[in-house]
Amino acid sequence: MAxxxxxxLALQMVSGYGGEFSAWRMTGTDPAAYTNxxxxxxxxxxxxxxxxxxxxxxxxxxxxxxxxxQTPMFPMDPMLALLSVxxxxxxxxxxxxxxxxxxxxxxxxxQFKALDVxxxxxxxxxxxxxxxxxxxxNFGAQPLxxxxxxAMAHESIQIVQALWGSWEEDAWTLDTKGGKxxxxxKIQPINLKGQYYASSxxxxxxxxxxxxxVIFQAGGGYEGxxxxxxxxxxxxxxxYDIASAREHRQALRESAVRFGRNPDDIKMYAxxxxxxxxxxxxxxxxxxxxxxxxxEEIPSRVSYLGTMVGLRLSVHTxxxxxxxxxxxxERAYASPQDPRxxxxxxxxxxxxSIRDVLAHGVINYHPVVAGTAVQVADFLEEWFLAGxxxxxxxxxxxxxxxxxxxxxxxxxxxxERGLFHKEYEGKTLRENMGVPYQYGSAExx
Ligand SMILES: Cc1cc2nc3c(=O)[nH]c(=O)nc-3n(C[C@H](O)[C@H](O)[C@H](O)COP(=O)(O)O)c2cc1C
Numbered sequence: 001m002a003x004x005x006x007x008x009l010a011l012q013m014v015s016g017y018g019g020e021f022s023a024w025r026m027t028g029t030d031p032a033a034y035t036n037x038x039x040x041x042x043x044x045x046x047x048x049x050x051x052x053x054x055x056x057x058x059x060x061x062x063x064x065x066x067x068x069x070q071t072p073m074f075p076m077d078p079m080l081a082l083l084s085v086x087x088x089x090x091x092x093x094x095x096x097x098x099x100x101x102x103x104x105x106x107x108x109x110x111q112f113k114a115l116d117v118x119x120x121x122x123x124x125x126x127x128x129x130x131x132x133x134x135x136x137x138n139f140g141a142q143p144l145x146x147x148x149x150x151a152m153a154h155e156s157i158q159i160v161q162a163l164w165g166s167w168e169e170d171a172w173t174l175d176t177k178g179g180k181x182x183x184x185x186k187i188q189p190i191n192l193k194g195q196y197y198a199s200s201x202x203x204x205x206x207x208x209x210x211x212x213x214v215i216f217q218a219g220g221g222y223e224g225x226x227x228x229x230x231x232x233x234x235x236x237x238x239x240y241d242i243a244s245a246r247e248h249r250q251a252l253r254e255s256a257v258r259f260g261r262n263p264d265d266i267k268m269y270a271x272x273x274x275x276x277x278x279x280x281x282x283x284x285x286x287x288x289x290x291x292x293x294x295x296e297e298i299p300s301r302v303s304y305l306g307t308m309v310g311l312r313l314s315v316h317t318x319x320x321x322x323x324x325x326x327x328x329x330e331r332a333y334a335s336p337q338d339p340r341x342x343x344x345x346x347x348x349x350x351x352x353s354i355r356d357v358l359a360h361g362v363i364n365y366h367p368v369v370a371g372t373a374v375q376v377a378d379f380l381e382e383w384f385l386a387g388x389x390x391x392x393x394x395x396x397x398x399x400x401x402x403x404x405x406x407x408x409x410x411x412x413x414x415x416e417r418g419l420f421h422k423e424y425e426g427k428t429l430r431e432n433m434g435v436p437y438q439y440g441s442a443e444x445x
Contacts, residue, residue, distance in 0.1 A: 007380065007390065009051075009053060009394060010392070010393040011043070011054070011056065013040060013057050013075065014058070014074070015034050015071050015072040015075055016043075016399065017071050018395070018397050019273050019365075019366075021070035022069070022291075023071070023290065023400075025293050026289070041084055043399055044089050045088065046407050048090070050407030050411040051420070052407075054094065054429060054433075055095070056095045056236065057081060057082065058073070059074045059075070059096065060073070060135050061102055061130075061138055062134040063134070064134055069293075069296075079096055079098075079111050079115060082094040082115060082123070086115060086119040086122070093124060093214075093429035093432060093433070094429075095234070096124075096126065097218070098112075098125065099128055100127050100128065100152055100157065101136075101153070102130060102135060104197065106163065109159070112160070113208065113212065115213075116208040119208075121427065123213040123429065124213055124214040124429055125214070125216060127156070127157055127216065127217055127227070128218050129146075129219055130149070150224070150227060151196065152196045155196050155197045156197055158194075159192050161212070162201065163190060163199060164203065164212035164213070165440020165441060167187050167202065167203070168187070169211070169439060171186035188201075209427065210428035210429060210437065211437050211438055212438065214234060214429050214430055215234075217231070217234075218237070225252060229256045229259050229266070233433060234435075235266065235267070236269050237270055238270070238271045239339075239388070240343070245268075245388035248268065262436075267391060267434075269392060270383065270391075271367075271395065272366050272379075272393065273361060273367070273369075273395045273396075273397065274395075275287050275368070275397040276405040276406065276409060276410070277370075280371040280375065283375075290398070299315045301358050301363060302315050302354060304363060305344060305354065307337075308334070308340065308362070309333060309334065309335065310332060310333045320358075321355055322353055323348070323354075324354060332348060333345070340363065344357060347360055347362065373405070373410045377413040381417060
């Protein structure tokens with residue numbers, strides 16, 4: 001019998017605390033986890049115990065949030081965080097985001113390849129174009145148009161891949177008897193020059209066990225699809241429902257085909273957040289508690305929830321610990337401006353209090369399940385079996401116990417249902433993602 005196709009899992013490390021910015025205040029969390037690499041290593045080891053295909057780090061080179069009350073959104077430095085993890089783990093993949101707009105391709109190629117060699121072939125690069133103006137200003141630059149950012153991204157990835165392939169696979173001879181460290185005839189310049197970037201190469205780094213790092217992509221629009229279809233083996237996406245996820249996955253697969261690739265060689269990972277409790281009420285209580293740390297945010301959240309359902313809502317005019325009054329509910333509709341609106345409306349119509357609707361995470365960056373491990377597994381199963389995604393990029397609410405809960409409670413359910421592998425397929429990220437070996441530029445493969 002053909003092996004049942006299984007989902008893949010990536011664990012998002014965020015800044016060490018979890019996806020909720022008040023998680024640092026929860027009992028048990030190390031409030032300084034941001035700078036404590038042992039905490040990253042511990043979470044990564046747990047994820048490896050749970051056979052996660054990879055850990056994933058998003059990154060923007062800026063400080064966009066208010067550290068008065070919240071934790072940073074990203075690690076101090078994604079590559080150094082992954083290096084700490086690489087030395088303490090064996091199988092799990094290590095994927096970091098670095099911008100194609102604000103890094104020279106040579107630096108990108110060197111850092112990722114070095115980490116790939118150090119980790120024995122477990123590294124992926126999430127190549128993003130970074131539209132955030134605060135990142136641009138950190139480099140003395142003005143925000144660029146999408147067209148320009150993506151033109152730079154194509155050049156960047158092409159140069160990076162060429163640099164990765166600048167050593168032939170058998171160039172590193174290590175011939176101690178003959179005194180030949182490497183065969184320089186097999187280590188050649190690349191001499192690429194584009195409109196934005198250029199590099200002569202070669203890179204001073206030999207091949208890794210998987211040849212070279214795996215390319216990931218996260219970004220929007222037609223340009224994003226083209227970039228992914230051409231180069232990426234993994235895509236981090238943020239759909240809110242099954243229909244839009246399927247559409248996005250299908251578009252990615254079609255884009256890969258346009259570039260002469262097998263559509264199964266591009267895997268989509270949908271972002272997903274969870275709060276696990278022994279009961280649904282316990283899962284929700286975790287989130288109420290997290291929300292309670294930042295009461296000053298409630299008025300703006302209530303007002304935003306109102307715009308999602310076409311109403312003017314204010315903490316001064318409604319009791320947020322009560323369901324939405326019937327007269328307002330009758331007028332409510334899901335705003336087409338925000339794809340999260342149907343879920344918000346559904347929960348309001350169920351008669352949940354406004355506070356609990358917010359606690360369910362209807363304004364979060366990804367879909368949220370607050371409930372039991374079975375409810376979390378059901379959600380993942382439904383999306384996966386509907387063909388909405390190849391896997392999930394999961395974000396725990398609170399990292400210190402959320403990762404363990406997922407690994408100990410959700411993973412066994414998925415495995416029992418035949419939806420998730422029980423052992424790593426191989427040692428490298430490519431093997432564990434089931435994507436082909438690649439060396440050098442995509443075009444010359
Ligand atoms: C799911 C997702 C995750 C992203 N993660 C990052 C990130 O970690 N760092 C970053 O600089 N940009 C990130 N981006 C942003 C893109 O690089 C880009 O700036 C954004 O999508 C807006 O521009 P675009 O629609 O032209 O791609 C992400 C985009 C998406 C859709």
